Amino acid sequence: MNGRLIRSLIGLILLCSGCASVSTKSSTRLDLIKKRDQLHCGVSGKIPGFSFLASDGSYKGLDVDICKAMAAAFLGDESKVQYRALTAPERFTALKTGEIDLLSRNTTFNLSRDAAGGNGLSFSPVVFHDGQGLMVKRTSNINKIGDLDSANICVGSGTTTEQNLNDAFQERELSYTPIKYQDLNQVVAGYLQGRCVAMTSDRSQLAAARSAFPDSENHTIMDVVLSKEPLAPAAIGNDQRLSDAMRWVIYALIAAEEFNITQDNIESKRQEAIDNPQMSSLRRFLGIDGSLGEKLGLSDDFVVNIIRATGNYGEIYNRHLGSNSSVPIPRGPNHSYLKGGVMISPPFN
Amino acid sequence: MKRKKQWLIQFAITLALLICIGIVINNLTVNLIRTDMWLSFNWLLRPAGFALGEHQLPYKPSDWYAWALFMGWLNSLKVIICGLVLATIIGVTAGACRSSSNSLLRAISSGYVALVRQIPLLIQLLFWYFVAFLSLNDTPLEPLGNLIKISNQGIEMMGLKLSVEFSALVVGLSIFTGASIAEVVRGGINSVPQGQWEAFRSLGLQEGKGLRLVVLPQALPAIIPGLTSQYLNLAKNSTLAIAVGYADLYAVSDTTITQTGRAIEGFLLLLISFLLLNLMITAAMEGVNRFVMQYQKST
Numbered sequence: 248m249n250g251r252l253i254r255s256l257i258g259l260i261l262l263c264s265g266c267a268s269v270s271t272k273s274s275t276r277l278d279l280i281k282k283r284d285q286l287h288c289g290v291s292g293k294i295p296g297f298s299f300l301a302s303d304g305s306y307k308g309l310d311v312d313i314c315k316a317m318a319a320a321f322l323g324d325e326s327k328v329q330y331r332a333l334t335a336p337e338r339f340t341a342l343k344t345g346e347i348d349l350l351s352r353n354t355t356f357n358l359s360r361d362a363a364g365g366n367g368l369s370f371s372p373v374v375f376h377d378g379q380g381l382m383v384k385r386t387s388n389i390n391k392i393g394d395l396d397s398a399n400i401c402v403g404s405g406t407t408t409e410q411n412l413n414d415a416f417q418e419r420e421l422s423y424t425p426i427k428y429q430d431l432n433q434v435v436a437g438y439l440q441g442r443c444v445a446m447t448s449d450r451s452q453l454a455a456a457r458s459a460f461p462d463s464e465n466h467t468i469m470d471v472v473l474s475k476e477p478l479a480p481a482a483i484g485n486d487q488r489l490s491d492a493m494r495w496v497i498y499a500l501i502a503a504e505e506f507n508i509t510q511d512n513i514e515s516k517r518q519e520a521i522d523n524p525q526m527s528s529l530r531r532f533l534g535i536d537g538s539l540g541e542k543l544g545l546s547d548d549f550v551v552n553i554i555r556a557t558g559n560y561g562e563i564y565n566r567h568l569g570s571n572s573s574v575p576i577p578r579g580p581n582h583s584y585l586k587g588g589v590m591i592s593p594p595f596n
Numbered sequence: 597m598k599r600k601k602q603w604l605i606q607f608a609i610t611l612a613l614l615i616c617i618g619i620v621i622n623n624l625t626v627n628l629i630r631t632d633m634w635l636s637f638n639w640l641l642r643p644a645g646f647a648l649g650e651h652q653l654p655y656k657p658s659d660w661y662a663w664a665l666f667m668g669w670l671n672s673l674k675v676i677i678c679g680l681v682l683a684t685i686i687g688v689t690a691g692a693c694r695s696s697s698n699s700l701l702r703a704i705s706s707g708y709v710a711l712v713r714q715i716p717l718l719i720q721l722l723f724w725y726f727v728a729f730l731s732l733n734d735t736p737l738e739p740l741g742n743l744i745k746i747s748n749q750g751i752e753m754m755g756l757k758l759s760v761e762f763s764a765l766v767v768g769l770s771i772f773t774g775a776s777i778a779e780v781v782r783g784g785i786n787s788v789p790q791g792q793w794e795a796f797r798s799l800g801l802q803e804g805k806g807l808r809l810v811v812l813p814q815a816l817p818a819i820i821p822g823l824t825s826q827y828l829n830l831a832k833n834s835t836l837a838i839a840v841g842y843a844d845l846y847a848v849s850d851t852t853i854t855q856t857g858r859a860i861e862g863f864l865l866l867l868i869s870f871l872l873l874n875l876m877i878t879a880a881m882e883g884v885n886r887f888v889m890q891y892q893k894s895t
Contacts, residue, residue, distance in 0.1 A: 334853055336850055336853050336854050338858070339857055339859070340859045343631050343633060359857075360857070365856040366696065379609055401841075404838065404847060404850050404851050404854075406854060407646075407854075407855075409646040409851055409855075410645050410646055410855060412647075413645055413646050413647055413657050414645075417657065423647065424647070425646070425648070425649050426761070426841045427649060427838075427841055427843060427847060427851070428648055428838070428839070428840075428841045428848070429838045429839060429847075433841070434727055437730070437841060439727075440726060440730035440731065441747070442728065442730055442748070442760065442841070443750060510623065516684050554770060
């Protein structure tokens with residue numbers, strides 16, 4: 248009897264000391280991803296057009312394609328991704344504790360999240376320029392934000408949305424009552440059931456939610472934009488090699504659109520570059536000359552792998568948010584700078 | 597000799613326990629420092645910057661995070677206290693009905709207990725909020741004339757206005773916990789010897805009066821411990837408030853954590869606040885228990 252007691256005590260102590268061993272810090276997460284041969288990517292999983300479970304059980308959307316592009320660049324295979332569906336409050340802790348390698352989950356890029364004294368993340372370039380909006384019923388005759396004075400407004404918790412709503416109303420000296428739910432589905436239900444006059448979220452999410460309404464033509468997204476919401480992937484702040492690699496994967500997607508390189512013509516463009524030594528910028532971009540990939544800790548042809556996997560930024564956008572997709576959102580500022588948008592890549596030199 | 601051995605074992609167990617706790621704390625500290633997440637509570641005194649749907653004391657978004665969290669705690673307390681009262685009324689009534697000689701009352705109350713206990717609480721809360729309350733019309737129902745008005749904007753009782761979130765949460769929690777309390781009460785009543793029933797009947801007392809004056813007082817010592825644990829369950833379950841849009845402590849913490857990025861501190865505060873709340877409930881129930889015991893001895 249006593250023997251058993253002592254043995255189980257020893258077992259308990261061993262178990263606890265096992266937990267206590269501090270994992271040794273690897274120099275860069277990029278090496279760990281390569282060693283593991285798999286990328287752990289944090290997504291939302293609940294926003295049509297960005298990351299959503301398709302009928303075949305796989306994740307689809309713009310955020311998901313960013314994960315795929317990263318995996319194609321780091322590992323040469325876009326299918327080597329394990330997706331982790333995260334709620335808004337979970338996401339930064341998941342990143343900090345190393346549960347995920349990178350976050351691609353409609354995350355607004357702002358100072359306090361980026362700074363070492365704040366959340367200490369390192370943001371990649373913006374992949375979607377969004378802004379917070381308000382949706383109301385057409386029959387409500389609400390046309391400007393002043394009409395919403397002392398109204399009930401449905402809002403999701405755990406995001407910058409609440410703060411922006413507050414700032415926008417305070418600035419205009421309007422009052423309101425927030426009805427706060429934990430996730431967007433409940434916000435939508437509260438709004439449709441008439442608890443609130445208006446619901447607020449990023450305009451892309453409002454469009455995504457509205458696409459599922461049975462009477463979507465009866466709801467209108469107001470013209471007023473309450474905030475800038477530049478959505479960007481993020482990695483942990485103290486890992487320059489990983490964040491450099493991520494940054495240039497996004498730039499590769501944007502630059503490929505500038506070069507007019509698509510998933511369909513990548514092989515012929517590559518052949519063309521090989522055959523024409525005078526096309527030096529294209530040759531550098533595709534890794535035929537120079538060793539840009541090596542400087543990032545990636546293979547020199549990482550851009551080719553990315554475009555083969557997902558196509559350029561414009562193709563990703565059209566696939567998930569274009570006019571023929573199920574969540575059509577006008578491209579607006581997300582056009583390439585060549586077409587009047589703000590998407591621009593620094594040179595691949 | 598035997599005593600010495602027992603003492604040694606006790607000492608070993610205590611030592612092992614202390615070592616385990618030490619290792620856990622050390623582990624937490626080392627890893628928090630390593631990931632640059634060491635505890636800091638300065639943010640509690642910064643302006644919260646978000647509004648609350650309802651608050652018991654004056655609150656504006658420029659107030660401190662600490663004040664916002666306190667408002668959340670008060671909102672939780674309000675739900676818990678109202679829930680406790682309503683759940684006790686429902687539970688004792690249903691429990692007494694299950695021991696009744698009237699077969700219709702017995703059937704209704706056992707049907708209620710069976711139905712409510714099979715369905716998860718979260719689903720019941722969503723039902724009460726989205727289906728029962730929000731589907732009501734804008735024109736209020738007035739079951740008792742002007743005394744009570746129920747609409748999709750909440751319940752209005754003699755000038756007292758309760759939000760629809762609060763109402764749905766209290767109703768859902770009370771009905772759910774009431775079913776468990778009914779079982780506790782039934783068990784207590786069953787523990788009273790059958791002879792006591794026969795005794796009051798032979799004295800010519802009515803069923804209800806006999807139950808109230810003879811059976812229930814004797815059942816109380818068996819009921820109170822079970823009741824305490826149901827009360828604690830209700831308090832803990834109140835954190836599901838966020839599902840129906842009520843600004844309880846958990847909902848406020850949720851916003852605070854995302855805005856400040858201070859998840860570990862936020863959850864520590866949550867843990868401590870709920871510990872405090874539940875210790876209060878336990879202490880109060882212990883007081884009741886002691887009173888009942890003394891009362892029984894003196895009679």
